[in-house]
Amino acid sequence: xxxxxxxxxxxxxxxxxxxxxxxxxxxxxxxxxxxxxxxxxxxxxxxxxxxxxxxxxxxxxxxxxxxxxxxxxxxxxxxxxxxxxxxxxxxxxxxxxxxxxxxxxxxxxxxxxxxxxxxxxxxxxxxxxxxxxxxxxxxxxxxxxxxxxxxxxxxxxxxxxxxxxxxxxxxxxxxxxxxxxxxxxxxxxxxxxxxxxxxxxxxxxxxxxxxxxxxxxxxxxxxxxxxxxxxxxxxxxxxxxxxxxxxxxxxxxxxxxxxxxxxxxxxxxxxxxxxxxxxxxxxxxxxxxxxxxxxxxxxxxxxxxxxxxxxxxxxxxxxxxxxxxxxxxxxxxxxxxxxxxxxxxxxxxxxxxxxxxxxxxxxxxx
Amino acid sequence: xxxxxxxxxxxxxxxxxxxxxxxxxxxxxxxxxxxxxxxxxxxxxxxxxxxxxxxxxxxxxxxxxxxxxxxxxxxxxxxxxxxxxxxxxxxxxxxxxxxxxxxxxxxxxxxxxxxxxxxxxxxxxxxxxxxxxxxxxxxxxxxxxxxxxxxxxxxxxxxxxxxxxxxxxxxxxxxxxxxxxxxxxxxxxxxxxxxxxxxxxxxxxxxxxxxxxxxxxxxxxxxxxxxxxxxxxxxxxxxxxxxxxxxxxxxxxxxxxxxxxxxxxxxxxxxxxxxxxxxxxxxxxxxxxxxxxxxxxxxxxxxxxxxxxxxxxxxxxxxxxxxxxxxxxxxxxxxxxxxxxxxxxxxxxxxxxxxxxxxxxxxxxxxxxxxxxxxxxxxxxxxxxxxxxxxxxxxxxxxxxx
Numbered sequence: 001x002x003x004x005x006x007x008x009x010x011x012x013x014x015x016x017x018x019x020x021x022x023x024x025x026x027x028x029x030x031x032x033x034x035x036x037x038x039x040x041x042x043x044x045x046x047x048x049x050x051x052x053x054x055x056x057x058x059x060x061x062x063x064x065x066x067x068x069x070x071x072x073x074x075x076x077x078x079x080x081x082x083x084x085x086x087x088x089x090x091x092x093x094x095x096x097x098x099x100x101x102x103x104x105x106x107x108x109x110x111x112x113x114x115x116x117x118x119x120x121x122x123x124x125x126x127x128x129x130x131x132x133x134x135x136x137x138x139x140x141x142x143x144x145x146x147x148x149x150x151x152x153x154x155x156x157x158x159x160x161x162x163x164x165x166x167x168x169x170x171x172x173x174x175x176x177x178x179x180x181x182x183x184x185x186x187x188x189x190x191x192x193x194x195x196x197x198x199x200x201x202x203x204x205x206x207x208x209x210x211x212x213x214x215x216x217x218x219x220x221x222x223x224x225x226x227x228x229x230x231x232x233x234x235x236x237x238x239x240x241x242x243x244x245x246x247x248x249x250x251x252x253x254x255x256x257x258x259x260x261x262x263x264x265x266x267x268x269x270x271x272x273x274x275x276x277x278x279x280x281x282x283x284x285x286x287x288x289x290x291x292x293x294x295x296x297x298x299x300x301x302x303x304x305x306x307x308x309x310x311x312x313x314x315x316x317x318x319x320x321x322x323x324x325x326x327x328x329x330x331x332x333x334x335x336x337x338x339x340x341x342x343x344x345x346x347x348x349x350x351x352x353x354x355x356x357x358x359x360x361x362x363x364x365x366x
Numbered sequence: 367x368x369x370x371x372x373x374x375x376x377x378x379x380x381x382x383x384x385x386x387x388x389x390x391x392x393x394x395x396x397x398x399x400x401x402x403x404x405x406x407x408x409x410x411x412x413x414x415x416x417x418x419x420x421x422x423x424x425x426x427x428x429x430x431x432x433x434x435x436x437x438x439x440x441x442x443x444x445x446x447x448x449x450x451x452x453x454x455x456x457x458x459x460x461x462x463x464x465x466x467x468x469x470x471x472x473x474x475x476x477x478x479x480x481x482x483x484x485x486x487x488x489x490x491x492x493x494x495x496x497x498x499x500x501x502x503x504x505x506x507x508x509x510x511x512x513x514x515x516x517x518x519x520x521x522x523x524x525x526x527x528x529x530x531x532x533x534x535x536x537x538x539x540x541x542x543x544x545x546x547x548x549x550x551x552x553x554x555x556x557x558x559x560x561x562x563x564x565x566x567x568x569x570x571x572x573x574x575x576x577x578x579x580x581x582x583x584x585x586x587x588x589x590x591x592x593x594x595x596x597x598x599x600x601x602x603x604x605x606x607x608x609x610x611x612x613x614x615x616x617x618x619x620x621x622x623x624x625x626x627x628x629x630x631x632x633x634x635x636x637x638x639x640x641x642x643x644x645x646x647x648x649x650x651x652x653x654x655x656x657x658x659x660x661x662x663x664x665x666x667x668x669x670x671x672x673x674x675x676x677x678x679x680x681x682x683x684x685x686x687x688x689x690x691x692x693x694x695x696x697x698x699x700x701x702x703x704x705x706x707x708x709x710x711x712x713x714x715x716x717x718x719x720x721x722x723x724x725x726x727x728x729x730x731x732x733x734x735x736x737x738x739x740x741x742x743x744x745x746x747x748x749x750x751x752x753x754x755x756x757x758x759x760x761x762x763x764x765x766x767x768x
Contacts (some may be wrong), residue, residue: 015374111517113388114374117389118387121381121387128378169727170726171577172727173728178726181486241573242723248576258520259521259522259570261522
């Protein structure tokens, strides 16, 4: 199968980085520190290294099956019935995550920006926006990512760089944490693994690369850029606030944005700009999830009715988003799905690799 | 089929025409620029608290609660004439509106205040929170909780402790600025730029409160001549309670040890021949070294100060050799003074430079085994040896060479 639309290497890298930077950047430092305490930066590095291994596995599979997506080669490797079954589960989780992440996004809007706007509206607007994107064309999707990426990272840097002057070194020491057990340390690492695990979007894009065989280098670059910002954010947040203060706060990055004073006092409040850029980050991440879901469902049913699928997904995601009763519910559900799914992907990728070797399955040379 | 789908699309599009739910015109908002918090003396001042949040002495489970008196300075653009600036004899008491209410807590008082006003209270422009010394001594946790929870409050606003009534400070009427709160926060903002105050605004203060092994400080102000404020030192805290205050000179000491730049405080030094020199710090550098000896931490702090000679009286004899003598003398005097100030902090168990946090960072095992709680740390801190060594270095002498 030849694809008319294609994605360049740079776009490929940016899709990965843009997907990694998502909703969770607002509360991520707290999630990690809740588990790993002062050892959060170290735990993040460990989590990223483990994720990196998963990334290499996924890239290897992409290289081995250059013309197929994740869904496609799952079917080839595991057989039609079993492969489809696992992929249906995978897509359902993606749909639930769309719902929950949108809800988390809407909670931030209501709690910190637009208190009188009904939450239903914020959720609907975001989901509607995602669903009207034309999914029949992968290069459109890539262009959207490419366009928003600078708008995400520049404000993030504007918040993070001036924060350097508020760093207290005693917040970072000792880097192994105060009486952190190995289990706590590893659950901190798992939080980071979950937060960056959405790099698996790459497995849906590889067949559309100009040269799918050369997916490894840009894939690694995209991952490194995305995770660099995540690590940077966790470290700076910890260095500025310290463990105790972060545990008090709901959205620590937002508070960090409120503390920043840009040199020269051009802007009194940077947090409004930061929130806007964060909305872009949320949008690109949700768009990637939506992309996985729509393209995935279409591939399972071998149809091209992308628009129909995306409009059917819209109300379902909307109701999932409304399901949690309060903000504590939102986060406890998210936790379950994040950790559950990251474990699954990680094991599944290597499972696929082993089976592919054993059954000597290989992608057709295109 | 096609017509129906078009119709559905059009109906959906109408959802986007709803406008903005959160629109509040500027003139519908009561922008609170400054808040002053005092303790009310119920009998003497005859204040009654309306039952709005219904928090009264019955619901407090027998706990004796203080009643706060909250004074807020409002600016309602378009409703209160702010300008023309500097034109005529508009003093600031006419341009900003000061309202007052009382409550059992911050939220209670704010709710009472809202009940009296037509405009929606808006805290997004809050510049300064003035706290009466007595309130600060009772504890700030309850006040802070409301301010932290409220998303409108800026973390770069100032919180200050006042000698005497906080409301009087808020009512200060500077003749050059139409809104007093803005003048007050400018005073602090500029003091920060001149190196006379640490960067200790709300956000930073809250971080220090939450941290283990460090105590917060807040600017300590005093109203003079009903129109401006004197930065009279720093109030230092033990947990959320004010434990004492430093003089402005001691702020210099504090800033020196915390390595906060630029320098701003001067110190007078006299030599044997009767000459008096005022040195103003220019750049501060400090190094805190910690050791554990026999299960007791020992801190030795080396402060290096680069200073300018700002004034010389009685004599006229600055030479290369004389400079050395002045530097030595200044180092001696400063070392003595710094040590005295540190003793004072230790006596009031207020760890403002964060020795505890540093010990905890550097010797986590020691902290886990010997210290554990902040109360235990306060005990250790009180008795531990802290040695300060100050080295002055004169780098410039101004436009005069002699």
